[in-house]
Amino acid sequence: MMSHDLDTTTHGDPALAGWEIASVVTSCLIAEWTIFTFAGGSQVVGAIPVTLAIAFMIFSHRARGETLKDIGFRLDNFFRAARVLALPTIVAVGLIILVSWLRRNHQFAFAPLRLRFLWVPLWALFQQYALQGFINRRAQIALGAGVKSVVLVALIFSLMHLPNPLLTVLTLVGGLIWAWAYQKETNLFALALSHTIVSGVLALSLAQDLVYNLRVGFKYFG
Amino acid sequence: MKLAHALIAKSIAESILVGVLAVTFYISAFPPTYHGWGEVLPDGIAGWAVNHASPWERVEVQLFIDAKFVATATANLNRPDIVAVGWARDAWHGYKFDGLKVRGPGRHQAIVYVLHSTRSGSQQTLQRLGDPIWFNVDDSGMLEPIYTRRFVAR
Numbered sequence: 289m290m291s292h293d294l295d296t297t298t299h300g301d302p303a304l305a306g307w308e309i310a311s312v313v314t315s316c317l318i319a320e321w322t323i324f325t326f327a328g329g330s331q332v333v334g335a336i337p338v339t340l341a342i343a344f345m346i347f348s349h350r351a352r353g354e355t356l357k358d359i360g361f362r363l364d365n366f367f368r369a370a371r372v373l374a375l376p377t378i379v380a381v382g383l384i385i386l387v388s389w390l391r392r393n394h395q396f397a398f399a400p401l402r403l404r405f406l407w408v409p410l411w412a413l414f415q416q417y418a419l420q421g422f423i424n425r426r427a428q429i430a431l432g433a434g435v436k437s438v439v440l441v442a443l444i445f446s447l448m449h450l451p452n453p454l455l456t457v458l459t460l461v462g463g464l465i466w467a468w469a470y471q472k473e474t475n476l477f478a479l480a481l482s483h484t485i486v487s488g489v490l491a492l493s494l495a496q497d498l499v500y501n502l503r504v505g506f507k508y509f510g
Numbered sequence: 511m512k513l514a515h516a517l518i519a520k521s522i523a524e525s526i527l528v529g530v531l532a533v534t535f536y537i538s539a540f541p542p543t544y545h546g547w548g549e550v551l552p553d554g555i556a557g558w559a560v561n562h563a564s565p566w567e568r569v570e571v572q573l574f575i576d577a578k579f580v581a582t583a584t585a586n587l588n589r590p591d592i593v594a595v596g597w598a599r600d601a602w603h604g605y606k607f608d609g610l611k612v613r614g615p616g617r618h619q620a621i622v623y624v625l626h627s628t629r630s631g632s633q634q635t636l637q638r639l640g641d642p643i644w645f646n647v648d649d650s651g652m653l654e655p656i657y658t659r660r661f662v663a664r
Contacts, residue, residue: 304513309516326531328632336527344520351513369663 301350305429308348312422315341316448320505342370347423359421360476369475373482376465381489388493396493405488412483413476419445420465420470420479433471441467449504454494462486538628539635544569545597546585546639548622550655554608559585559639570625572594572636573607576618581607582625609654614647617656 315337327333349359356362389396423444427437442463449455466479491502525623541563559569567584572579585662587604605622612618620643644656 304517307517308513311520315520316522318528322528322531326535328630333527333531337524339525340520344516348513351516427553 294381300429302430305426308344309423309424309430309440311344312341312418313444315344315504316418320448320507324506341418345418348422348426354425358474359417359425360474360479361417361421361469361473363477365473365475366478369469369478370481372469372473373465373478375468377482377485380462380486384486384489385493391494401492405491408488409480409484412487413480416466416470416476416479416483418469421476424467424470428471438464438467438471450506452502452508455502455504456495458490516629529647539626540637544624544626544637544639546571546622548631548640549644550620550645551606551608552652552654554610554650554653555622555643556604556606556608557622557640558589558592558597559604559605559622559624559642560592560603561624565599568602571605571639572620572623572625574623575610575612580610581597584609592611610653611651612647612653614651615649617644621646632645633662 317355318337319334323330323334323337385396416442419441424441426436427440431440432435444461445463445467446456448458449459469482470476470479487502542560543563544559545654546557548555555573557571561567561569567628568584570582571585572582574580575585581591583605584617585603585605587606588601589604590601592598593601594602620621621637622643624639625636627634646654646656
């Protein structure tokens with residue numbers, strides 16, 4: 289067993305855990321696709337499925353007796369987790385900059401910084417919480433720790449980034465690495481740091497025709 | 511409350527949300543309050559159109575023949591007959607597309623749509639008024655109706 293705190297043998301019905309994953313994924317898909325289709329991107333309406341998903345995740349944590357530390361909101365293993373993530377993050381950043389350099393005729397060019405980038409760390413932490421702190425943990429209950437649950441988490445993360453082709457591929461790879469790292473060291477802050485660095489470099493260095501403002505779901509089309 | 515109950519409650523809440531959104535969107539984009547009818551005249555297509563949600567509005571209609579746009583008009587001509595049968599509160603909801611040049615001889619289909627703008631103005635939709643109108647065109651270019659079974663205003 290890896291060094292995380294989840295004992296999958298005592299956390300109940302694997303099928304129920306599977307339904308929990310399906311429920312949260314459905315909320316995300318409703319927010320990404322249905323709200324933009326029917327309500328023109330209304331933030332108030334969009335908040336409903338997101339709120340339902342958050343409320344359900346909190347309820348589930350309480351029902352299963354999971355603490356914030358169990359989920360990964362902790363600092364005691366931050367540096368161990370950061371060490372696990374350092375090499376993949378550096379490689380990812382290097383590859384993104386290399387691709388950007390090649391596509392811009394061997395020149396470095398970065399997009400201007402925007403105020404909304406200040407939200408990226410929080411957004412990254414929220415995404416990693418939902419993906420790892422909830423979905424990864426439930427995937428481990430359903431499928432056990434290891435390859436199967438890691439692949440499931442990565443596929444779900446990738447699904448959430450459709451139909452943006454580049455992000456779908458990148459998040460599949462990122463999802464594999466981050467899900468594996470979470471199962472090795474349960475720390476959401478280190479994951480959010482890695483996520484922030486990679487998405488920040490991605491948004492700043494790659495041409496917009498490739499990343500299309502990191503848009504996903506129905507919003508991708510405009 | 512058990513976890514399974516929470517799952518069911520959340521699913522029901524989301525089903526209701528999606529259902530409400532879908533119905534609201536449909537009613538906003540394609541309000542079921544438009545009614546109208548069209549018929550063939552020797553020199554064109556004429557009829558009436560009314561929006562029961564806004565009875566005094568003179569709605570805009572568009573004519574398509576054989577699925578191709580032909581003309582647009584405002585339904586503001588005098589049609590006292592629709593007041594008499596209770597379809598409208600005032601008579602000024604008629605329209606007429608005349609002087610149509612349709613290639614003949616042959617059979618053609620005309621459809622009259624009402625143009626609707628959503629409140630925000632970000633979307634415009636077309637809704638068919640009544641049934642498709644089938645007609646023949648003779649050698650001289652005159653239109654002649656082909657009667658079908660249904661005669662129900664929509």
